[in-house]
Amino acid sequence: MAKGDPGGTTRSRRAAPRSKKGAAGDPELVQLLTPDGERIESHTSPDGTEYRVDFTDEEYRGLYRDLVLVRKLDAEATALQRQGELGLWASLLGQEAAQVGSGRALRTQDMAFPTYREHGVLYCRGIDPIMPLGLFRGVDQGGWDPNEFKFNMYTIVIGAQTLHATGYAMGITMDGKTGTDDGEAAIAYFGDGATSQGDVNEAFVWASVFNAPLVFFCQNNQYAISEPLERQTRVPLYQRAAGFGFPGVRVDGNDVLASYAVTRTALDNARHGQGPSLIEAYTYRMGAHTTSDDPTRYRIASEVEAWQAKDPITRVKAFLEKQQIADADFFAEVDEQARRESVHLRERVLDMPNPEPVTMFDHVYPNGSPLLDEQRAQFTRYMESFEGSAH
Amino acid sequence: MATETLTLGKALNTGLRRALENDPKVIIMGEDVGKLGGVFRITDGLQKDFGDQRVIDTPLAESGIIGTAVGLAIRGYRPICEIQFDGFVYPAYDQIVSQVAKMHYRSGGRLNIPMVIRIPYGGGIGAVEHHSESPEAYFAHTAGLKVVTCSNPQDAYVMIQQAIASDDPIVFLEPKRRYWEKGQVDLDAPLSEAYPLHSARVVRPGTDVTVLAYGPMVRTCLEAATAAAEDGRELEVIDLRSLSPLDLAAAYESVKRTGRAVVVHEAPSNIGLGAELAARITEECFYSLESPVLRVTGFDTPYPAARVEEEYLPDLDRVLDAVDRTFGW
Numbered sequence: 001m002a003k004g005d006p007g008g009t010t011r012s013r014r015a016a017p018r019s020k021k022g023a024a025g026d027p028e029l030v031q032l033l034t035p036d037g038e039r040i041e042s043h044t045s046p047d048g049t050e051y052r053v054d055f056t057d058e059e060y061r062g063l064y065r066d067l068v069l070v071r072k073l074d075a076e077a078t079a080l081q082r083q084g085e086l087g088l089w090a091s092l093l094g095q096e097a098a099q100v101g102s103g104r105a106l107r108t109q110d111m112a113f114p115t116y117r118e119h120g121v122l123y124c125r126g127i128d129p130i131m132p133l134g135l136f137r138g139v140d141q142g143g144w145d146p147n148e149f150k151f152n153m154y155t156i157v158i159g160a161q162t163l164h165a166t167g168y169a170m171g172i173t174m175d176g177k178t179g180t181d182d183g184e185a186a187i188a189y190f191g192d193g194a195t196s197q198g199d200v201n202e203a204f205v206w207a208s209v210f211n212a213p214l215v216f217f218c219q220n221n222q223y224a225i226s227e228p229l230e231r232q233t234r235v236p237l238y239q240r241a242a243g244f245g246f247p248g249v250r251v252d253g254n255d256v257l258a259s260y261a262v263t264r265t266a267l268d269n270a271r272h273g274q275g276p277s278l279i280e281a282y283t284y285r286m287g288a289h290t291t292s293d294d295p296t297r298y299r300i301a302s303e304v305e306a307w308q309a310k311d312p313i314t315r316v317k318a319f320l321e322k323q324q325i326a327d328a329d330f331f332a333e334v335d336e337q338a339r340r341e342s343v344h345l346r347e348r349v350l351d352m353p354n355p356e357p358v359t360m361f362d363h364v365y366p367n368g369s370p371l372l373d374e375q376r377a378q379f380t381r382y383m384e385s386f387e388g389s390a391h
Numbered sequence: 392m393a394t395e396t397l398t399l400g401k402a403l404n405t406g407l408r409r410a411l412e413n414d415p416k417v418i419i420m421g422e423d424v425g426k427l428g429g430v431f432r433i434t435d436g437l438q439k440d441f442g443d444q445r446v447i448d449t450p451l452a453e454s455g456i457i458g459t460a461v462g463l464a465i466r467g468y469r470p471i472c473e474i475q476f477d478g479f480v481y482p483a484y485d486q487i488v489s490q491v492a493k494m495h496y497r498s499g500g501r502l503n504i505p506m507v508i509r510i511p512y513g514g515g516i517g518a519v520e521h522h523s524e525s526p527e528a529y530f531a532h533t534a535g536l537k538v539v540t541c542s543n544p545q546d547a548y549v550m551i552q553q554a555i556a557s558d559d560p561i562v563f564l565e566p567k568r569r570y571w572e573k574g575q576v577d578l579d580a581p582l583s584e585a586y587p588l589h590s591a592r593v594v595r596p597g598t599d600v601t602v603l604a605y606g607p608m609v610r611t612c613l614e615a616a617t618a619a620a621e622d623g624r625e626l627e628v629i630d631l632r633s634l635s636p637l638d639l640a641a642a643y644e645s646v647k648r649t650g651r652a653v654v655v656h657e658a659p660s661n662i663g664l665g666a667e668l669a670a671r672i673t674e675e676c677f678y679s680l681e682s683p684v685l686r687v688t689g690f691d692t693p694y695p696a697a698r699v700e701e702e703y704l705p706d707l708d709r710v711l712d713a714v715d716r717t718f719g720w
């Protein structure tokens with residue numbers, strides 16, 4: 001295999017002999033909108049589940065707007081990092097459809113447990129996009145209220161949040177909040193690399209045996225920093241679910257309609273008491289893993305180009321144009337809104353003040369601690385000992 | 392006053408029962424905690440009376456026990472997690488240290504994780520490997536966690552309820568070799584008054600040497616004090632009870648009177664609780680000290696085979712020997 005060749009299909013095929021098409025890199029996916037912008041009416045999975053969406057023109061335009069805004073804000077954050085205003089940024093470039101599709105499929109009452117890359121889901125939950133930038137700028141640890149927005153804090157430790165989501169979902173059941181249309185469900189986001197973690201596998205076991213109302217949403221963006229999918233698995237990830245006793249489905253993660261449809265179905269199944277499921281959103285991370293990464297060391301340009309042709313936004317645009325759902329004025333207006341919001345974001349980031357140092361002692365314990373009180377007092381005296389100090 | 396004679400294990404069981412009765416959000420989860428009542432029977436009969444939604448037999452997955460309890464806590468529950476043995480907490484270590492301990496901080500105070508992690512710990516029961524460890528320093532070192540341990544049935548009964556009622560995440564260490572020791576328990580003892588959860592207690596007053604201990608070693612030190620008294624030395628024994636935060640006011644007061652201090656624990660000495668205690672006492676009581684603060688601890692080996700654990704564990708003789716040495720300076 002050539003250096004950097006993602007390949008691996010031969011090996012994978014050997015590893016999964018019983019599946020017709022199912023090599024780790026050879027998707028059989030739910031798709032409702034082709035890369036050329038053709039609508040596919042509906043998709044019926046081998047288990048008989050039918051996936052379809054029925055959006056109004058306004059809703060189609062709304063999804064497009066979401067995708068463009070999320071991409072633009074993400075690009076702005078990347079630029080801010082390059083200019084030294086953020087310590088780090090984990091870009092979602094290429095994954096907008098998976099995030100907006102699943103994010104818009106959530107209902108108000110559903111609770112999401114993200115990784116550090118779910119800026120698109122965060123946006124869909126109605127959280128101010130400035131929020132995660134504080135974390136990456138180093139002025140706070142993520143400023144939103146998880147209870148208010150039903151969107152938990154970002155999780156840096158790979159896979160840890162899948163267990164939190166499972167416990168939360170168990171709580172939904174214990175509270176008797178499943179079994180009806182307005183029941184609750186939870187969703188856990190994680191990457192392809194995370195599927196190798198013990199916590200994720202434990203979460204699969206727990207969710208299954210407790211029939212937790214939970215959707216495991218894996219964004220398979222093909223890499224865990226530099227390691228390709230073949231380093232994490234020899235079977236397609238969605239097939240793992242079967243071994244744990246719940247359904248798994250692979251969706252075209254660059255197709256916002258299909259991402260929406262499979263997530264909505266899985267969440268509805270969960271809220272109706274049918275337990276967990278795994279969605280593998282098959283997608284591609286177009287940029288670097290984070291701004292500290294150099295993807296040219298481990299992947300080749302032709303692979304990136306092949307995925308470029310499957311871009312999540314251009315296909316929606318093509319569809320909207322073909323169907324005459326939107327005109328040039330609309331696209332220009334969305335671009336203008338995205339530009340305005342990103343400028344606004346930039347201005348606000350530059351204005352983000354550093355926290356007062358003494359605030360580092362806040363919120364260690366809900367009930368406080370004498371040890372900490374003592375250290376805070378010492379620290380305060382120390383800071384005050386500097387003549388003319390502002391502290 | 393409803394006073395009963397209970398073993399430490401039964402006192403914990405009774406305390407857990409009370410907590411389940413008083414708050415419907417309290418749940419117990421762990422391996423074999425249901426029908427079996429836990430391998431030490433600390434949860435005996437609780438599933439029968441409170442149902443399998445309140446006392447949950449979990450899959451055999453320690454990270455899962457703690458990680459799902461985090462989610463349940465976010466959802467408004469108050470999980471009590473049982474880790475079957477000290478040596479099996481490490482698969483859950485990441486969840487405890489990176490998630491449980493930091494969630495309140497990382498959320499800017501918006502999320503509470505009112506969790507109790509119960510761990511039977513320490514040696515002396517002739518167990519096979521991984522069943523006799525003292526991991527307290529790992530947890531006491533972690534900001535955001537509180538670490539407490541009981542040494543007698545009365546404290547066990549009260550402290551477990553205090554821990555469950557607290558919004559702080561608490562590692563609750565149970566001295567497994569004292570599970571079967573009996574004592575008087577006042578079942579109506581108030582939870583918050585006489586001894587708040589984070590307070591040390593002088594369990595035997597004395598004038599000559601201050602002995603600091605906790606959990607299983609308290610009894611050993613009390614026995615040493617009885618023996619020392621026959622030789623005319625009065626040891627003051629302090630049961631720390633809370634390992635993080637440490638409550639050292641009584642210790643400082645005591646050392647300033649006695650001029651001598653010995654710290655006793657089962658865990659290895661290297662970078663252990665004894666080092667912290669010695670440093671703090673030295674900082675606070677330097678001009679009162681007649682001799683360095685000495686430590687009597689387990690050795691810096693993995694916990695050894697059961698047939699030599701009597702030699703590994705600090706016993707009465709080693710405590711008395713240290714007491715003698717404090718008079719040698």
Ligand SMILES: Cc1ncc(C[n+]2csc(CCOP(=O)(O)OP(=O)(O)O)c2C)c(N)n1
Pocket residue numbers: 117156157158190191192193194195219221223224225285289
């Ligand atoms: C437990 C753990 N190990 C290692 C890391 C360092 N790390 C951060 S992201 C990452 C790769 C994650 O890949 P994946 O799960 O596929 O998610 P992606 O970032 O591609 O969305 C690694 C190794 C970590 N954060 N946590």
